[in-house]
Structures are given as structure tokens and as C-alpha cells.
Amino acid sequence: MKNIASWDDALLDFKNYMRLERSMSDNSIEAYLRDVERFRQFLALDNKKTEPLAIQANDIRNFLIYIAELGMSATSQARMLSGLKAFFKFMMYEHQLSIDPTQNIQGPQIGKKLPEVLEVHEVEQILAAIDVSKPEGIRNRAMLETLYSSGLRVSELIDLRISNLFFDIGFIKVIGKNNKERFVPIGEEAIKHIGLYMKHVRANWDIQKGSEDVVFVNRRGSQLTRVMVFAIIKDLTLKAGITKSVSPHTFRHSFATHLLEGGADLRAIQEMLGHESIITTQIYTHLDVEYLKQVIKEFHPRS
Template identity: 55%
Template sequence: MSKPWDSYIKQFRHYLKIERSLSDNSIEAYCRDVQRLAEFVELNFQGLSPLEVSSKELQAFVRMIGELELSEFTQARMISGIKAFYRFLVYEDLVKKDPAQLLEAPRLGRKLPDTLSFHEINQILEGIPLGEAQGHRNRAMLELLYSSGLRVSELINLKKSQIFEDIGFLRIVGKGNKERLVPFGKDALKYLKIYQEEVRNHQNIARGHEEYVFLNRRGKKLSRVMIFMIIKEAVDRVGIQKNVSPHTFRHSFATHLIEGGADLRAVQEMLGHESITTTEIYTHLDRDYLRQVLTDFHPRNQKNG
């Protein structure tokens, strides 16, 4: 982060502690939200200082976090942090006009899917009966959805050649045939290997489907509809009363990473989103860095210590 942002965030932290008497957790959350804004501004707007930022840049930031489809609560909290920061700058007479005054959460054209808590994710995953014929396959698929934030189309079209077990990455072909490298966790790898060794290696595979990872009983790649049905059955089995689809796992993946403290750029890269600005696309992040983000901030990995 540039020195101007760093300096003002330090002052903001002091203000929240001394003037507002906020808890340490609240102070950390507010400062982290401003740091994310700083990263976004530096990448997309030639490194403006916080005193030079206008409502245009703030609205662009809000649109970007909306595109990441974070939970409404997470978006609202982030915007609250930004607004508090600019109220502080006005209070200190560092800026004359508050550019965040009219900032609102994005009005989403469609309702976001329900977010699953980490506990609910675990319930669903651990409720899949591994003794049944397709249990290992279903567990491996849902582990991958949650571990890597894949789209349902990316899951059903995943091929053996796209899995790099040695480095823990998937080479995903996303929308518009754009490729990206996505890390996946130890649990996903564990169940993927069990599925391949215990189930897939013993199947009769239909001609033309040999490379697809996930197959139905007839040895052919799965359909989108089948994934929806598998998830519905898994959710019903553990009695969760939410409307859960494959996208819910992607949505929960992004929300849990951001809530855990992950860098917005890294989450955006893993989801396969381009920058919301037309003039610039986020620079591709170092592979080791993406792996570290997943290791440090994904709750499934923290569970494993």
C-alpha cells in the first residue's frame, strides 16, 4: 500500500480507538475495508491518494464488490467501513466534501443466492453417504465447488489433464474460453483421489468421455441438471432449509474468503472475473500467492491446521 493511504489509515485506526472507543475487532474490520479500497484505487486509478478520491472511484469499488457476489451483509459492512473513513477525514478537515456520503450498496438485479455458513457446508459434505455407489463422486464434486469456487459448467467439463495434483491447482477454462489457474485444498484432493481410485478407475467409460473427470453411471459426463439434483438431495438429507444450487457453493467460497481477510484481487482472480474498469484488467497474481491465500483464509484449510 502507498504511504499516503498507510498514513491516513493509521490515523483512522487511532481515531476509532480513542474517539469512538470501538472494539479491537471492529477497528480491524474497518481498517481492512479501507485497505481493500486502497488496493482497488491504486490498481485502477493511477494511485490516487484518499484525499483525491471522488464518488466516481467509490462507486466503481462498490460495483466491483457487487460483481463478486459477496453476501449482502458483507457488502453492507464494507461500505459502512468506507463511509466511516471519509467521515473521519471530514471531521479532521482533511477533505471538505464527503465523497462517500451518498454511497449505497449496489441494487442487484437479481436476489443473491443464500450463503451457506461453514457449519452448513460441513453438514452437507459430511452428510453424503460414502457407502453409496456415487457417494465418493458427489463428495469430490462438492468439495471442489467449495474449495475452488467453480461454476457448474466448469465442474462438469473438467478434464483429467486440467488437474495438477503436485502443485494443487486446476487449469480452468471459463467463460469466453479464458483460462485461469485455481488452487484447491487438501480435502478436495483427498476425495478426488478416492473417487478416481475407488470408483472411476473401475467404470466402463463411454467413447468420447474418457477425459472427463466426473461421470454418471453410464460412463458419460454429467449434465448441469444432474449437479442441481445431487446438491438438492444432499441439502435435503441434512435438513437445511435454504435454496441451495451449485452457485451457492461459489457464492459461499467468495464470501468466506473475504470475511476471513483475503485480498479482493485474489478472490476475483480465482473466480475468473475481470476488473470492472474498461481500461485495465487486474494483473495476474503470482501462483504461490493464490495458493497462500487459499491456505490462509479458506475455512476448510484452517480446520486442518
């Protein structure tokens, strides 16, 4: 047995153990390593320099709270915990870890209410239920593409400004909670449908004073309300035959979950959502905008 001080060494040994001693498939090995790497990223985001042998149960619990807050499904949470349990069991056996920090950690409770998350095909079903032969349908398609493409809150969607659309570089500027600004990548599908709406619908409506710079307006030319967006999504969900309770926030949770489960970096998702850490209440490290664009392009289902 040997003591391993660094994550890189521990992960390399864990990989070799799974391949040589357990004869696991490449896909399974990559999945386990990805789960542990997510946890390692979380520790870095929380400014913790904790090495593998110093991990405590609270570190694991805080990580599970974090991924639940992002909207990760109970099944995925349980799978990720399973990966961590396998890693620390290996550390107990191979590297003289005295206490397994995952030993008394339970997966998400079955009765606990978790945020609804749409499957990718369910998002497609809702989008397909929109009647784009009508002006409102063209607008609604643009709205939902934007929600899902950029993970916006409903308040951020209805407050989105034309002057904050930077389609030439693939970004929009969003005014979030407490008037904090952030730049978020926006996908090509959303850009396309916003363009169609602006050209063929909004340009033909009489825009009311005060709404001249608002992207999404109603037929009377006034800014949409939160209630109207909720009603539109509820109606489309019924038409699509989906029985889940779906709201604008469901699209935000789905955005985060699909990126996370697709392999995107935790820091990038945190940055795009405009979240404050639920553990430290500090804004996470700012990332280069080109990196955020690359995350969307590589991991978002509709890119």
C-alpha cells in the same frame, strides 16, 4: 487540521484517532481498517491512483457493485460501507476533505435479490448429507469439495480434465469462459476425495469414448451434465434441511465470500474466480501461483 496526500498516512492517522480519541477495541479498529484497505485494493485493481482526498461518490458506488458481484452478503456489504463512512467522516473532520463521498451512498436495498451464500456450517451440513457408502456418493462428495475448494463454475466442473489435475503442486487448470485458461489452487480435502473417487469408483466404471479424460462421469461412464449437477445439489440441500435456494453457483459465491470475509486479498479472489472486471472489463493483474496457494491455505474454511 492538515492535508494528507497518501493512503498510508491517512490510515495511520485514522488508526490513532480510533484508538486514542474513540477508545475503540483492537478488533473494531482492525475491522474498520480492513474495510478501508479493501476499498484501497479495489482502486488499485481498477488502475486508479486516486488518493483519499480525491475520492468521489462513483468510486464508492463502483466498489459496492464489485463486492456484490463477488457474492458478499448484504449484511457484510452494509458493514463495509459503515467502515468507509467512518473513515471519510474522519477525513472531513481531520484533513479538510471538502465533500464526503459516502454522504448520499445507501447500503444494499432490502428488497434487492442478492446471491445466496451458504454459511460454513451449512456447507458442512450438505457435505454430511452425502451417502458415501454408495459409488455415486463418493463421486458427489468429490464434486462438491472441488466446487467449494476452488470456486468453479458448473461448466468448469463438468469439463474438468484428468490431464489438468496437478495435485503435486496443489493446482488444477480450468478452462473458463471464452476458453480462457487459469490455474486455481485446490485444497487438500478436495484432493483427498477426488483421489478416493478416482481409485475406488471411476476406475471400476466403463468409461465411454470421448470421456476418457473427463474427471466426473456418471455410472454409464459419460460426462456429467449441468442438469445432473444441479439435481444432485438440490437433493442434498433438501436432505441437509437447508431452505435456501442452493445451486452449483451458490458454492462459487460462498467460496468467494468466505475468503473475502476471512481477510483474503481482492486481487487473489478475482484471479481464482476468473472474473473480468465489471467496471473496466479488463482481466486483473496476474498473481504468483504460490501467493494464490497461500491465500487458500490461510483463509479458506476447509484448508
